[in-house]
Amino acid sequence: MEPAQSYGALEQYDLLPPSYREQNRARQLFYSWTTVVGALMAILIGVSLATWNQVNHRRQRNRRIASAAIPLLQLRSDVNAMQKHNQQLSSWCDAVESAKPDDDLLQTLAAIASASQPLAEPIVIDSIQLRLATESPPTEDEVPQWARPLLRITTRHRDRQSLDHWLEQLNQKDRIRSASIDLESRKSLQPSRVSFGNDFSVTVTANPISTHVLP
Amino acid sequence: MPAVSSIFPVSFTTHLSHKSPLHMGIDIGIGRVNTATLGSQPRNSAGRSNGTCRWLSKSEFEIPIDPRQPPPPDWLDIVTATLVDRLPRCVDGQRVVASIALPLPWIHYQTASPAEREIIQSQCDQMFGDSIFRSDAHLSAWPACSEHGKTMIAATARRSAKHVADAVASIGFDVHSILPHGVALLEAAPALTSLTPPVVVLLEFSGGLLAFRGPTGCGLCRILPACEIPVEETTGSEQIAPWLGEIADEILASENFWSRIGGTCDAESPLLLCGGAARVPGVDALLASMLARPVACWQYAGRTRPQTSRCDNESADSELAMSLSLACCSSQPHDRRRRH
Numbered sequence: 001m002e003p004a005q006s007y008g009a010l011e012q013y014d015l016l017p018p019s020y021r022e023q024n025r026a027r028q029l030f031y032s033w034t035t036v037v038g039a040l041m042a043i044l045i046g047v048s049l050a051t052w053n054q055v056n057h058r059r060q061r062n063r064r065i066a067s068a069a070i071p072l073l074q075l076r077s078d079v080n081a082m083q084k085h086n087q088q089l090s091s092w093c094d095a096v097e098s099a100k101p102d103d104d105l106l107q108t109l110a111a112i113a114s115a116s117q118p119l120a121e122p123i124v125i126d127s128i129q130l131r132l133a134t135e136s137p138p139t140e141d142e143v144p145q146w147a148r149p150l151l152r153i154t155t156r157h158r159d160r161q162s163l164d165h166w167l168e169q170l171n172q173k174d175r176i177r178s179a180s181i182d183l184e185s186r187k188s189l190q191p192s193r194v195s196f197g198n199d200f201s202v203t204v205t206a207n208p209i210s211t212h213v214l215p
Numbered sequence: 216m217p218a219v220s221s222i223f224p225v226s227f228t229t230h231l232s233h234k235s236p237l238h239m240g241i242d243i244g245i246g247r248v249n250t251a252t253l254g255s256q257p258r259n260s261a262g263r264s265n266g267t268c269r270w271l272s273k274s275e276f277e278i279p280i281d282p283r284q285p286p287p288p289d290w291l292d293i294v295t296a297t298l299v300d301r302l303p304r305c306v307d308g309q310r311v312v313a314s315i316a317l318p319l320p321w322i323h324y325q326t327a328s329p330a331e332r333e334i335i336q337s338q339c340d341q342m343f344g345d346s347i348f349r350s351d352a353h354l355s356a357w358p359a360c361s362e363h364g365k366t367m368i369a370a371t372a373r374r375s376a377k378h379v380a381d382a383v384a385s386i387g388f389d390v391h392s393i394l395p396h397g398v399a400l401l402e403a404a405p406a407l408t409s410l411t412p413p414v415v416v417l418l419e420f421s422g423g424l425l426a427f428r429g430p431t432g433c434g435l436c437r438i439l440p441a442c443e444i445p446v447e448e449t450t451g452s453e454q455i456a457p458w459l460g461e462i463a464d465e466i467l468a469s470e471n472f473w474s475r476i477g478g479t480c481d482a483e484s485p486l487l488l489c490g491g492a493a494r495v496p497g498v499d500a501l502l503a504s505m506l507a508r509p510v511a512c513w514q515y516a517g518r519t520r521p522q523t524s525r526c527d528n529e530s531a532d533s534e535l536a537m538s539l540s541l542a543c544c545s546s547q548p549h550d551r552r553r554r555h
Contacts, residue, residue: 010402010547013433015317015371015393017353020380 104132104210108151111175116166123166126154132210151176151206170206179206236310237271238391240399240541241302241383243294244491245282245318245421249275250303251538252311253546268406268546272521273535276301282421286320288347291375294318295382305387313388314545315379316396316537319422323352323370324395324436326359332366339370350374355395359435360477367436369395391545396537397426398433402547403540404487409516412487413480416466417537418498419490420446425466427473427480434478437469442492452497459498463505482508489513489536515539 108130116123129152136147155163163181170179181204235255242249254271278297280290287293305311323342327335332354339352352370359367371393380390400415416439417424423439442458452459470480488499488510503510513536532539 010392010394010398010544012357013355013369013392013394013398015322015353015355015369015395016315016376016380016390017373019373020377020390024384 102212102214104208104214105130108132108175108208108210111173112153112170115169115173115176123162124156126156128153130208132208132214134214149208149210151179151204151208153204153206155204167204170204175209177207177209179204234309236312236389237305238268238542238546239311239313239388240538240543240545241298241313241315242535242537242541243278243298243316243318243379244419245278245320246280247275247277248298248301249273249535249538251535251542253539253542268517268543269519270515270517270521270539272303273523273538274303286347290347291378295378298379298382299385302383302386302388311388312391312545313383314391314399314541315383315393316399316541317371317375317379317393319396319419319424319438321348321371321375322395324438325368325370326365326435327368329356329363329366332356332368335368335370343370343372346372348372348375357433358429358431360429360473365476367434369436394541394544395433395436396424397436399540399544400487400489400536401426401428401433403543404513406543407515407517407539408487408511408513410485410487410511412511413484414466414470415487415489416462416502417490418462418488418492420492423462423490423492425469427469427478429478435469435473435476437465439465450495452495452501455492455495455498456501459501460505463502466506485509485511487511487513489533491534493533494531 109128112128116125129150131146131148131150133143133149134147136144167179167181170176238253240251240253251273252271253268255268276297278294280287280293323339325335336352336354339354343350343352350372353373353376354368354370356366356368359365376393380393384390396417397415400417401412404415405411411428413428415426415428417426418439420442422441425437425439427434427436429435440458440461442455444455444458446455466486473480486502486506486508488502489512492498493512499510499512513533515532515535
C-alpha cells in the first residue's frame with residue numbers, strides 16, 4: 001500500500017490553531033538560545049573563576065615574598081645606619097686625633113733624656129740635631145734628603161764603656177732606633193788623636209721614630 | 216509530570232533518529248478513544264526508495280463519559296486527563312506523528328458564503344464562549360463545491376483544540392494536525408480502502424457525519440442525527456431500522472442540496488460506510504436498499520494487520536476507519552514552514 005503522494009495540502013482543513021505551532025516554535029527558539037546563553041555563561045564564569053584564582057595565587061605569592069623580604073630590608077637599613085654611625089664616630093676620632101698637638105719632638109728628647117739618666121760617667125752633650133720625617137711632594141719617587149728623619153747627637157765623654165751602655169739604653173727606647181756611633185767619629189776614638197783632655201767627642205746617629213709625618 | 220514534560224514536547228533523541236516516523240491517528244469519541252498506528256515497511260535488500268505503509272498496531276480505551284447523558288462541564292479536562300493516562304507511549308527514539316480528531320459534538324459545521332466569514336467567526340465565538348468550553352472559536356474553511364460558491368466552515372473551541380494538542384504532545388507525540396472527520400475519511404479512502412467514494416458516511420449511535428467529495432478534496436459535510444433507540448451488543452439492523460430511515464432521509468436531502476450547489480455525486484459509485492454503528496450486521500444492505508445505491512463497508516485493503524489476541528472479524532475495521540484515516544493523513548507533508 002503506497003502512501004499517495006498526490007494529496008492536496010491539508011492546511012485549509014486543519015482545526016489546530018496556528019498559535020499552537022507558533023508557541024512551539026517560540027519555545028524551541030527560546031530553549032536553543034537559553035542553551036547558547038547558558039553555555040556562554042558557563043564559559044564566562046569558568047574563565048573569571050580561573051582568572052580570579054590566578055590573581056589570588058599571585059597576590060599570595062607576592063605577600064609571601066614581601067614578608068620574607070621585609071626583615072632583610074630592615075636588617076639592611078640597620079646595617080647602613082650602623083655603618084654611617086661608625087663612619088661618623090671614626091671621623092670624630094680622626095678629628096680628635098688630629099687635634100692633638102704633635103709632641104714627637106718632645107717625646108724624642110724625653111727619650112734621650114730618660115735613656116741618659118742612670119749613667120756611671122756623665123756624658124756631656126754638645127748638640128742635638130733632630131729632624132723628624134716631614135711631608136715631601138709626592139711627585140718624587142724617593143723621599144728627598146731634607147724630608148728624612150735624622151737624629152745626630154754630638155757628645156763628649158771619657159769612657160768607652162759608658163758610651164756603649166748609653167747607646168744600649170738609647171736603643172732600648174721606642175723612640176730611637178739603630179743608635180750607633182757615626183763612622184766618621186770612630187776615628188776619634190784612636191788614642192793618637194788630640195782631644196780635649198781625656199774626653200773625646202763622638203757623634204751618635206740614630207733614627208727617630210715619629211707617629212706621623214709632619215706637614 | 217505532564218506539566219514538566221510539556222516543556223519539552225518532543226524529546227531531543229527523536230530528532231536525531233534515522234528511523235522514519237510512525238504515523239498515528241487518534242480518534243477521540245464521546246465515550247472511547249481509538250488509535251491506530253501506520254508505519255513504513257523497512258527497506259528490503261532491493262533498496263526500494265519508498266516504504267509502503269503497514270498497519271502496525273491499534274488500541275482503544277474508554278473515557279469515563281456516558282454518551283447518553285448530557286455533557287459534563289469538565290468534559291475537556293476529563294478527555295485530556297484520560298488521554299495523558301491511557302494513550303500508548305511511544306518508544307524513546309522513535310518519532311511518532313499523530314493526527315487527532317475531536318469528538319463530533321465539539322465541532323460545529325456550517326455552510327456560508329465567503330463574505331460572511333467574520334459574522335460566522337463572531338457567532339461561533341459567542342456560541343463556544345457560552346458553552347462548557349468558555350473560549351473563542353477557531354475556524355477552518357474550505358470551498359464546499361466550487362471556488363466561488365458556498366464555503367464549508369468547521370469551527371471548534373480554540374481552548375479545546377489547544378489543550379488536546381498539548382496533552383498529546385506532552386506524552387511525546389509530534390502533533391501533525393486536528394482534522395474534521397469527513398476530510399480525513401475522504402482523503403485516506405483511496406490509499407487505505409482502494410476505493411474512491413464520492414460520499415462517506417460515518418455512522419455513530421451518538422450522531423454521525425456525512426461528507427461529500429468535492430473538486431478540491433472534501434466538500435460538503437453534514438451532521439447526522441443520533442440514535443434514540445437504546446442499543447446493546449446484540450442489536451440487529453431491524454431494531455435500528457427507524458433510525459437508519461432517518462439517516463437515509465438526511466443523506467438524500469443532503470444529496471439534493473449538494474447537486475443544487477453544483478456538486479456531482481455519481482449514483483453508481485458506492486457510498487463508503489464506516490463508524491461504530493456500521494459494525495451491526497445488515498446495516499449496509501439496509502441502507503443500500505433505502506438509498507437505492509451501492510453501499511460499501513470500510514475495510515482495510517492492506518496486506519498486514521496488527522496481531523491481536525482475539526480474532527476480530529473484519530467488520531471491526533469500520534470502527535477503526537477514522538483512526539486509520541487520520542494516521543494516513545498525518546503522513547502527508549503539512550506546513551512548509553514547519554521546522555521539524
